[in-house]
Amino acid sequence: MDGLARSVKGEAHPYLDLARRAVRLTALGQDPFRHLDPREYNATTEMLIERGCFVSIRMASTGELRGCIGTIRPVRKSLWEEIVANAAAAASEDPRFFPLGPDEAEECRVSVDVLDEPCPVGDLSELDPLLFGVIVEKEGRKGVLLPDLDGVDTVEQQLSIAMRKAGIGSSDGVRIFRFTVRRFSE
Secondary structure, eight states: OOSSOOOOOSSOOHHHHHHHHHHHHHHTTOOHHHHOOGGGTTTSGGGGSOOOEEEEEEETTTOOEEEEEEOSSOOSSSHHHHHHHHHHHHHHTOTTSOOOOHHHHHTEEEEEEEEOOOEEOSSGGGOOTTTOEEEEEETTEEEEEOSSOTTOOSHHHHHHHHHHHHTOOOOTTOEEEEEOEEEEEO
């Protein structure tokens, strides 16, 4: 991985195809693990590695976020499983939204962010919201924000949003980690 957030567009990347199919199956009330065959996607060894990832769903017409779920570190046996589980959860379990309906699933766009291993930050000068995502931790609470998001232009904004997501009120004692992603989007 090159360590930069970037988009890969054009023909459907296997990550995007897998995420889209998992979203559609979930919206139809079907279990994607029962209907998708990992052997179709194991042409590249990267699909077999353990890696955290986020799957985001946006409405194609408005760009409005419709679901986003992910893992900062792998919790499953392969990236294939991580993408399927996170795509299904983004379509049906994001607490900010109602589950995605079948019609909406046909009108949405997906993106998959594959994360590198997070590393601790010693100084805020090591952060750049265009290049690095952040994780903030304090007293058992954890907030995550992906890199290169619209409207997040400064380190202060990025940290503030991540802390708010975690319910962290004060920056005293907050541990900060940064990570890079490879972003694949439709």
